[in-house]
Amino acid sequence: MTALDGLPPLRQVIAAHELTAKKSLGQNFLLDLNLTAKIARQAGDLSACDVLEVGPGPGGLTRGLLAEGARKVLAVEKDARAMGALAEIAAHYPGRLEVVNADALEIDPLAHLTPPIRIVANLPYNVGTELLTRWLTPKVWPPAWESLTLMFQREVANRIVATPGSKTYGRLAILSQWRTDARIVMELPPEAFTPPPKVHSAVVHLVALPEPRFPADAGVLSRVTAMAFQQRRKMLRASLKGLGGDVEGLLEEAGIKPTARAEEIGLEPFCALARLVAAR
Missing domain, CATH: 1.10.8.100 (rRNA adenine dimethylase, C-terminal domain)
Structure with a gap:
């Protein structure tokens, strides 16, 4: 497939940088740039926003966010092998992409960003729920971010939007719906990814409410x-x-x-x- 932004197709990038997905890092790469652009659009108009992306890998979603006009993207990537591919994207979009080689659970990425901030990510499966929980429970509300547009395993996405009486309803639903408007905006089959995971995936869009729906500590x-x-x-x-x-x-x-x-x-x-x- 011809790239939409003048950069090489992602399969070529992965081959050039020897970026085979690692199961230990929860990696499943999304290679269709039309799909990554569609995910970026679910976050709304990004032209006046800084965007945090966790786990960019070879940079498919990163490219989508920049092509859709994000003011700045901060990409936090634990895998040092991806630094070369992400550096090429940064060179193509001067001054708009900052890459940090770090574990997203161990740094405060919001210190690198200027509000308004939105978080958009194809989260590594092994840290997705932990990161969401942290973003939903800052010390002060409203949070530093305006919205979260996040890809999860579909089972996790269903837990976020679940209602009382359903098997998937639990703490994650309460935590999410207490302080945000949450809805599933896209679903993706396993074959959209390389390597294909054993489960379907879904993108959830959560918009921060000015204050929780009901008062509680x-x-x-x-x-x-x-x-x-x-x-x-x-x-x-x-x-x-x-x-x-x-x-x-x-x-x-x-x-x-x-x-x-x-x-x-x-x-x-x-x-x-x-x-x-x-x-x-």
């Missing part, structure tokens, strides 16, 4: 939901015993039946329960 809500969903088959009066005191009374005051299970309870009652726990 983030730490307390996180603790309560962790306890509730850790033993999701148990009734809440049993799974939340660790809170101490009159758990049944707390649940009833929050409008929750003590015999209910975590997967039946919506976001608002969980926030009410977190407020009561904090007040106690």
Whole structure:
């Protein structure tokens, strides 16, 4: 396929830089530049934004973001083998791409960026959920970023947008939907990637709300939901015993039946329960 930006096709880049995907790094490369441009467009108009990308690999999505007009892209890549390929993209887009060879879990990339900031990434499978959780739980809200446009395994994407009563509903849904508007905007089959993963993938777009949907202390809500969903088959009066005191009374005051299970309870009652726990 002819490249859209005057740079070599990605298969050629991968061959030239010997960038075979490493399973240990959770790598699955997306080589279709039409697809990477489509993912970049899901993040909206980027011309006035700095963009954080984690795990760019050979730079397919990086090229999409720059071609779609991102003001600046900060690409954080753990794999030193990708530095040469990313340097070629940086040379093609002078002053608009900064590459950092580091583990995204160990640095503060937002220190390199100027607001407004959006995060767009085909996240490595092995760190995707951990990074999302960190971005959703900063010390101060609203966060430094305006939106997250992230590719996950479809099963993880379904957990982010799940509703009460479904098998995929859990802590990740509560954490995401408490502070953002989250929706799945694209789905991709395994054959879109090299090497093809064993699962389908999906892109989730999360827009930060100015303030959480319902008042609650983030730490307390996180603790309560962790306890509730850790033993999701148990009734809440049993799974939340660790809170101490009159758990049944707390649940009833929050409008929750003590015999209910975590997967039946919506976001608002969980926030009410977190407020009561904090007040106690």
